[in-house]
Amino acid sequence: MVHITINGKVVKATEGEMLLTVIKREGIDIPALCHHEAIEPTGNCRLCMVEITRAEWEGWKKHVTSCLYPVEDGLIVNTHTPEVIEIRKTILDLQLANCPNSEVIQKMAEEYGIYKTSYETVPEGDNCIMCYACTRICEVLGKSAISAVMRGHKKVIAPPFGEEPPDCIGCLACAQICPTNVIPWTDKDGTRTIWNKKFDLITCKECGKTIITKDFADYLMEQRDIPKEYFELCDDCKRMQTARKMGEIVTRAQEATL
Amino acid sequence: MHIDSIEKLSQWQTECRAKQTAQKRKVLVCLGPGCLAGGSDEILEEFKRIIAEKKLADITVDSIKKTGCHGFCARGPLVVIEPEGIFYSKVKKANVAEIIETTLEKGELVEKLLYKDPESDKKYTDYKEIPFYARQKRISLRNVGQIDPDEIEEYVARGGYAALAKVLAEMKPQEVIDEVSQSGLRGRGGGGFPTGRKWATCAKVEADIRYVLCNGDEGDPGAFMDRCIMEGDPHSVLEGMIICAYAVGSREGYVYVREEYPLAVINMQKAIDAAHEHGLLGENIMGTGFSYDIKVSRGGGAFVCGESSALMRSVGGEIGEPRAKYVRSVVKGLHDQPTVLNNVETYATVPVIMEKGADWFKKIGTPKSPGTKAFSLAGKVCNTGLIEVPMGISLRDIIYDIGGGIPDGREFKAVQTGGPSGGCLPADKLDLPVDFDSLTEAGSMMGSGGMIVMDDRTCAVDVARYFLNFLVEESCGKCVPCREGLYQLHHLCVKICEGKASEDDLALMERLSKVIQTASLCGLGQSGPNPFVSTVRYFRDEYLAHIKDKKCPAGVCRELITYTINDKCTGCLACIKVCPVDAITGEKKKLHVIDQDACTRCGSCYAVCNFDAVDIV
Numbered sequence: 089m090v091h092i093t094i095n096g097k098v099v100k101a102t103e104g105e106m107l108l109t110v111i112k113r114e115g116i117d118i119p120a121l122c123h124h125e126a127i128e129p130t131g132n133c134r135l136c137m138v139e140i141t142r143a144e145w146e147g148w149k150k151h152v153t154s155c156l157y158p159v160e161d162g163l164i165v166n167t168h169t170p171e172v173i174e175i176r177k178t179i180l181d182l183q184l185a186n187c188p189n190s191e192v193i194q195k196m197a198e199e200y201g202i203y204k205t206s207y208e209t210v211p212e213g214d215n216c217i218m219c220y221a222c223t224r225i226c227e228v229l230g231k232s233a234i235s236a237v238m239r240g241h242k243k244v245i246a247p248p249f250g251e252e253p254p255d256c257i258g259c260l261a262c263a264q265i266c267p268t269n270v271i272p273w274t275d276k277d278g279t280r281t282i283w284n285k286k287f288d289l290i291t292c293k294e295c296g297k298t299i300i301t302k303d304f305a306d307y308l309m310e311q312r313d314i315p316k317e318y319f320e321l322c323d324d325c326k327r328m329q330t331a332r333k334m335g336e337i338v339t340r341a342q343e344a345t346l
Numbered sequence: 347m348h349i350d351s352i353e354k355l356s357q358w359q360t361e362c363r364a365k366q367t368a369q370k371r372k373v374l375v376c377l378g379p380g381c382l383a384g385g386s387d388e389i390l391e392e393f394k395r396i397i398a399e400k401k402l403a404d405i406t407v408d409s410i411k412k413t414g415c416h417g418f419c420a421r422g423p424l425v426v427i428e429p430e431g432i433f434y435s436k437v438k439k440a441n442v443a444e445i446i447e448t449t450l451e452k453g454e455l456v457e458k459l460l461y462k463d464p465e466s467d468k469k470y471t472d473y474k475e476i477p478f479y480a481r482q483k484r485i486s487l488r489n490v491g492q493i494d495p496d497e498i499e500e501y502v503a504r505g506g507y508a509a510l511a512k513v514l515a516e517m518k519p520q521e522v523i524d525e526v527s528q529s530g531l532r533g534r535g536g537g538g539f540p541t542g543r544k545w546a547t548c549a550k551v552e553a554d555i556r557y558v559l560c561n562g563d564e565g566d567p568g569a570f571m572d573r574c575i576m577e578g579d580p581h582s583v584l585e586g587m588i589i590c591a592y593a594v595g596s597r598e599g600y601v602y603v604r605e606e607y608p609l610a611v612i613n614m615q616k617a618i619d620a621a622h623e624h625g626l627l628g629e630n631i632m633g634t635g636f637s638y639d640i641k642v643s644r645g646g647g648a649f650v651c652g653e654s655s656a657l658m659r660s661v662g663g664e665i666g667e668p669r670a671k672y673v674r675s676v677v678k679g680l681h682d683q684p685t686v687l688n689n690v691e692t693y694a695t696v697p698v699i700m701e702k703g704a705d706w707f708k709k710i711g712t713p714k715s716p717g718t719k720a721f722s723l724a725g726k727v728c729n730t731g732l733i734e735v736p737m738g739i740s741l742r743d744i745i746y747d748i749g750g751g752i753p754d755g756r757e758f759k760a761v762q763t764g765g766p767s768g769g770c771l772p773a774d775k776l777d778l779p780v781d782f783d784s785l786t787e788a789g790s791m792m793g794s795g796g797m798i799v800m801d802d803r804t805c806a807v808d809v810a811r812y813f814l815n816f817l818v819e820e821s822c823g824k825c826v827p828c829r830e831g832l833y834q835l836h837h838l839c840v841k842i843c844e845g846k847a848s849e850d851d852l853a854l855m856e857r858l859s860k861v862i863q864t865a866s867l868c869g870l871g872q873s874g875p876n877p878f879v880s881t882v883r884y885f886r887d888e889y890l891a892h893i894k895d896k897k898c899p900a901g902v903c904r905e906l907i908t909y910t911i912n913d914k915c916t917g918c919l920a921c922i923k924v925c926p927v928d929a930i931t932g933e934k935k936k937l938h939v940i941d942q943d944a945c946t947r948c949g950s951c952y953a954v955c956n957f958d959a960v961d962i963v
Contacts, residue, residue: 131670134826134865151864156670171864178861182830206854207834218823236665236823239648241833243823 378415414578566765586693764793769880
């Protein structure tokens, strides 16, 4: 157990925890776009930056991304100094120039009083904030089907060589984790399309609703030893089935006591 | 010879030295990058061809040596004849027969190939007396330009691997670390971090595997020191790495060389193979039981891979992107193991410190930056080339005494040190001592040692624009301040160059720069705004001239200048012929006129005019 001071208040934290986790637990609101509990932090968006110092640093301080900085005993953290706010404002201002049509960015910027970017809008902007959440979740799933390619401002998230990603299983994890919601996909006529790759869909044998792609089901059966029958019903119908079974058991039990 | 004991190395050294002294005369042909571009490989072949034909008493084909960069690139191709040190510059293939006949056969000098000092008109025979060389002190470059990099025996003859033998035979790992710490050696890659402290930290981390890596990803425009060491004296780098590996307890490591240095890749590999063959690398080095192996890892051409964490990811086969270093790479580096990463020049310096001792090293340079530093002198300076000087020497001494001043009688304007993320220092900083701390204080940095001199025809805003463009291209694109921030900073800088910016834009650039410096993830972003910050600090008036008066005082920014022809024009038609857009009209012996609407301001007329008749306004 370590003790750190956040905005003047001494709080307890567990060794190995990151500052952002503690800050959020304390109910302090700081923005973080690339952070997600399911994936390792990388510090791409820089919004969660805070100021840190220690008593023995004699006034010297530095700015760190709280998602990546492990707690240390005696650390003094300030989350809303004028410098920190200037950093967040500038980053949101830059992001607004990069993703002018992103509602998420617009809303965050407005919270920091920015309604119009100070910079020239990036002509080729595509609303992707390059947070790598999609590539990281794909890695967690064990596929790494997409990756960041090229460099600098030309960097994009793409499948290898811009072709249909051979390792993609159409699980949609990338699209769902994307904080600015810019990865397009469709489910139509029993086929899912994402990253220009088409997947056969398994539908619920009771209600016909889409459950999962065939590739994803195969992957889960192989990797997680999940039986094939698991993918026959959608979640709703599974609940119904369970409820029915429970009902039968209850009825049988009642009949037995009578 | 396979070296299976310390004694055998000294025996081998004696043999190698005897072989060297048996060659009474040697012809050294510089095959450094500059001379090679001037055709020095053909000169080498020509020497070998003629010497093979003629049977001369004290010289054979074996005595014709190719070497790495000798340093004085501006005067290349260079040929040096030892033991006299006779220095022939700007040699052509056609001169070879004459050199052989006059110098090697008759023992006379080929006067026209000797170096003549442009100021004093004095001719020099021995290169060591030429001002360019006389003020230098060579430690890391001690063998570069003196030996054939492919010949391990030449390295050994000059004391190579003796420092390693001394370390393995007489010193405990901790003593090696102490010696390096006491020497005050600081990382030559630019950061200036104390090397001994880095080694000590790595050695203290509990781990089964430790790595010792060498950073040969020199990417700064105009910098070629590490390249010349890897090409010209690869064994010195290996020896430094092996000593480090022994000190910190590592068994394997990599030399990360950028793919754009094909000869460096080849020479490092050849050196590794030769060291293996002689028992100086690999299992049971010199029979002492210590084992360490090195592999070459080739970089794919990303500037950012010179950054330590990006380099380690690249070596590990991942995307070359930096990570936040709240846990330092010396604790958790390559494959998450403790890793020492030093620059080429640092490793090349280590064997000398081990041999001569920390006290000797500390006497050179300044108290806080001991030793020497290699620089590549480039740009608008007479004597461009590779130099090594004691720390603390002034910029003036480097640029004027060694560099020979500014060509064409123009005025010095600024010197750019530290590569793209360094800064520009103006004339009133010329007396600044060159060491890690002074340069940083003045708003620039030591960097890896690129030094680009600029004259009064260089526009400070245009320089900032150029380097920002480089950094925008080379930013890895992972974090927002660097990727988007530098992009916008460059965009605003272009606006100034085009005369479209306001003072508000300048203020925005200054605010943005501060955030990029504080909020970026790695050193590239943190120092990214430096080209702008340092030029606006020293050349603010020039920025304001672009913004307020819409003028480029240096006459560089195309949108803000016009070319006109004055009455010095003799009507020679030269400019008319050279103009790519036919914007100049006029008849022979009559004043020519430039049509401003058609002119693209390419400057061809200005360059071609012999009568100073083209003005830039």
